[in-house]
Amino acid sequence: xLVDDNPDDNFFHxxxxxxxxxxxxxxxxxxxxxxxxxxxxxxxxEVICPVLILLDINMPRMDGWEFLDEYKQLxxxxxxxxxxxxxxxxDNPVDIARTKSFTYITDYIIKPLTxxxxxDIIRKYFKK
Numbered sequence: 001x002l003v004d005d006n007p008d009d010n011f012f013h014x015x016x017x018x019x020x021x022x023x024x025x026x027x028x029x030x031x032x033x034x035x036x037x038x039x040x041x042x043x044x045x046e047v048i049c050p051v052l053i054l055l056d057i058n059m060p061r062m063d064g065w066e067f068l069d070e071y072k073q074l075x076x077x078x079x080x081x082x083x084x085x086x087x088x089x090x091d092n093p094v095d096i097a098r099t100k101s102f103t104y105i106t107d108y109i110i111k112p113l114t115x116x117x118x119x120d121i122i123r124k125y126f127k128k
Contacts, residue, residue: 001027001050003035003067004087005059013054013087013113020118031059032067039074049078052121054087054113057095064088068102079104083125087113 002010007030014026027050029035035053057064064086071079085107086099099105106125109117 001029001035001038001053002087003029003032003053003059003064004056005030006056009056009111016113016115017118019115020122032062032064032070035067036062036070036074039071039078050082051126053082053084054109055084057086057088057090065098068105071104085109085121087111 002013004010004013010028010030014028017024017026025048027038027048029038032055035055039050055064055067062070068084071084082104083106084102084104086095086105087109088095089111091110096108099108107121109121
């Protein structure tokens with residue numbers, strides 16, 4: 001799942017993900033609110049439930065930090081199936097340090113997402 005308010009970034013990032021594997025289902029949400037509503041509407045185990053969330057920090061209505069505050073209220077079983085990576089333009093050390101206060105954030109990546117970065121994500125978090 002891509003959670004980013006920038007449609008150009010979403011288009012580009014989805015294209016890079018599909019370069020790695022065209023069969024990957026990419027769910028795009030333009031705000032943290034839309035992403036949370038989607039996650040709350042899905043049952044754990046459904047094919048459509050994401051295993052990876054690439055989350056932007058700076059978004060209107062609900063930024064990435066606010067999303068994470070609400071995310072921790074979701075079903076724990078759902079949370080256990082999802083890997084969250086911050087995907088942002090911010091290289092601010094304060095933002096990077098802040099991610100460490102959220103135990104369910106597994107990584108912090110600076111945009112843009114490239115095919116190589118996506119392959120690295122898969123290798124680190126999804127290949128056993």
